[in-house]
Amino acid sequence: MAEIRVTNVSLEFPLYSGGSRSIKKVLLRRSSGGKIARDAADRVVVRALDGLNLTLRHGDRVGLIGPNGAGKTTLLRLLAGVYEPHNGTVELDGRVSPLFDIMLGIDPEATGWENIYFRGLFLGLTPNEIRAKTPEIAEFSELGDYLHMPVRTYSAGMMIRLAFAASTAVRPDILLMDEWIGAGDAHFLRKAEDRLHSLVDAASIMVIATHAPDILRNLCNRLLLVDQGRVAMEGSVEDVLAAYAKYA
Amino acid sequence: MTDTSEAARAPAARDFAWRSWPRAIADLKDGLASRALWSSMGWQDIRQRYRRSMLGPFWLTLSMGLMVGGMGVIYAAIFNQPVERYMPHLTLGLLFWNYLTSLINESGTTFVMAEHVIKQIRIPYSVYLLRTIWRNTLILAHNFVVFVIVAVVFGVYPTWATLLFIPAFAVFVLTSFAVGLVFGMISARFRDIPQIIASLLQVVFFITPILWTPDTLQGRRAILIEWNPFWHFLEILRAPWLGHAPSALNWIVSLSLCGLSWLIMLVFFRRFRSRISFWL
Numbered sequence: 001m002a003e004i005r006v007t008n009v010s011l012e013f014p015l016y017s018g019g020s021r022s023i024k025k026v027l028l029r030r031s032s033g034g035k036i037a038r039d040a041a042d043r044v045v046v047r048a049l050d051g052l053n054l055t056l057r058h059g060d061r062v063g064l065i066g067p068n069g070a071g072k073t074t075l076l077r078l079l080a081g082v083y084e085p086h087n088g089t090v091e092l093d094g095r096v097s098p099l100f101d102i103m104l105g106i107d108p109e110a111t112g113w114e115n116i117y118f119r120g121l122f123l124g125l126t127p128n129e130i131r132a133k134t135p136e137i138a139e140f141s142e143l144g145d146y147l148h149m150p151v152r153t154y155s156a157g158m159m160i161r162l163a164f165a166a167s168t169a170v171r172p173d174i175l176l177m178d179e180w181i182g183a184g185d186a187h188f189l190r191k192a193e194d195r196l197h198s199l200v201d202a203a204s205i206m207v208i209a210t211h212a213p214d215i216l217r218n219l220c221n222r223l224l225l226v227d228q229g230r231v232a233m234e235g236s237v238e239d240v241l242a243a244y245a246k247y248a
Numbered sequence: 249m250t251d252t253s254e255a256a257r258a259p260a261a262r263d264f265a266w267r268s269w270p271r272a273i274a275d276l277k278d279g280l281a282s283r284a285l286w287s288s289m290g291w292q293d294i295r296q297r298y299r300r301s302m303l304g305p306f307w308l309t310l311s312m313g314l315m316v317g318g319m320g321v322i323y324a325a326i327f328n329q330p331v332e333r334y335m336p337h338l339t340l341g342l343l344f345w346n347y348l349t350s351l352i353n354e355s356g357t358t359f360v361m362a363e364h365v366i367k368q369i370r371i372p373y374s375v376y377l378l379r380t381i382w383r384n385t386l387i388l389a390h391n392f393v394v395f396v397i398v399a400v401v402f403g404v405y406p407t408w409a410t411l412l413f414i415p416a417f418a419v420f421v422l423t424s425f426a427v428g429l430v431f432g433m434i435s436a437r438f439r440d441i442p443q444i445i446a447s448l449l450q451v452v453f454f455i456t457p458i459l460w461t462p463d464t465l466q467g468r469r470a471i472l473i474e475w476n477p478f479w480h481f482l483e484i485l486r487a488p489w490l491g492h493a494p495s496a497l498n499w500i501v502s503l504s505l506c507g508l509s510w511l512i513m514l515v516f517f518r519r520f521r522s523r524i525s526f527w528l
Contacts, residue, residue, distance in 0.1 A: 011526075013526055016437070016527075077367065080370060082367055082369070083522075084266045084271075096370075101368055105365065109299040109300075110292065117288070118288060121288060122365075122371075126284065127284050
């Protein structure tokens with residue numbers, strides 16, 4: 001029974017790169033869904049999340065939509081523990097696993113086997129746990145003897161198969177995704193879809209940021225419209241999609 | 249849209265969890281416990297550099313060997329020193345100096361280079377630094393072959409004092425960890441710092457007894473050595489291999505600096521740990 005409670009969280013990214021004054025002027029023209037503001041020390045900051053509140057419970061399949069720069073990715077990273085809020089609190093019960101970039105940590109010079117091991121370490125597995133999961137990952141990737149070869153020799157499709165198989169080997173309580181992952185040729189695509197769906201089904205809470213309405217309808221039972229670092233609207237998939245269509 | 253109202257400027261009610269001691273300590277503990285992760289990251293760094301090359305990391309050993317061989321003969325003549333005494337001194341000096349400088353320089357880029365990973369998944373920050381230390385320790389181990397050869401050629405054999413290298417190395421690595429963590433954080437925030445430090449270290453190389461021996465500096469100038477913290481660390485690492493114990497002063501200075509660096513690191517790390525991902 002995982003649970004997520006985000007209470008009044010604001011995240012500000014200070015802009016340090018020189019000439020902040022003039023940069024501010026450029027950025028002031030509102031070009032995105034984020035907020036440019038000044039903090040207490042009069043620094044220019046991008047307020048990516050602005051007093052955001054959110055409670056997610058077991059069984060929630062949440063989709064995040066919103067304009068570019070609205071804070072969707074920042075919110076996902078907040079939930080993944082990448083950013084710790086200085087204002088507000090985030091309480092998480094359950095094992096979180098972000099599935100943002102399946103190619104993370106793939107070393108082209110290393111063999112398939114080595115990459116499976118390495119990816120497992122990134123997922124927080126111990127070497128023994130990885131060894132236990134390796135046969136299943138290898139089988140799912142259908143790479144056979146290619147696993148002994150450096151990944152650099154793989155075709156793009158093979159590389160994705162390996163990365164996908166390895167990064168979906170762990171079933172987290174809280175699954176976070178930035179865009180749905182499509183992988184490989186038609187045959188593997190179906191297999192990957194099944195595996196990803198079973199991952200979603202097994203998760204207690206799933207949060208995905210995407211603009212694809214089909215995926216939202218297919219996966220989610222709840223939609224959040226994020227804008228300017230806040231939850232602008234919350235509701236059923238169709239309601240929020242309809243509102244967003246007008247909104248944008 | 250600008251928000252410059254009073255409310256936006258006023259410091260908000262703060263939750264101090266982000267700068268709590270337990271989180272900072274947990275990061276250090278979990279980092280150390282993730283040995284499989286940082287050791288394979290460190291190995292991977294080296295292998296990426298040398299994959300498909302015939303000698304692999306031993307290219308480093310070879311270039312170190314050539315450098316020591318060439319410099320040893322010439323500088324022994326310049327400084328009027330017997331080669332059999334000068335060569336081991338120079339070899340160890342260069343080995344440990346290289347280790348020290350690459351640890352410091354690479355600590356500065358530890359977090360910046362790992363930006364992609366840091367923004368994707370939560371791993372203890374100390375893991376990235378341990379990876380840097382591990383990588384450089386492996387390189388040191390490869391380079392150490394040069395000293396073994398020099399030692400055999402010039403008849404420098406281990407004595408009981410050589411055992412002192414073990415605590416010396418521990419003190420050195422502990423200090424490097426603390427200094428590296430602080431330096432890594434500062435460098436993530438101020439990107440000019442690594443360049444400044446790198447050029448300062450070049451100067452330090454010449455004022456530290458590496459190419460020359462301490463006894464060549466007589467009288468009041470000897471102060472330049474005693475006040476050089478790098479020398480004390482170098483000496484506790486080097487002396488045991490040359491068959492004599494480092495001086496009490498060497499130990500006192502090294503241990504004090506180790507303790508001091510940990511104090512500073514803990515304060516810094518508690519305060520700025522959670523800022524690192526914002527700075528990248």
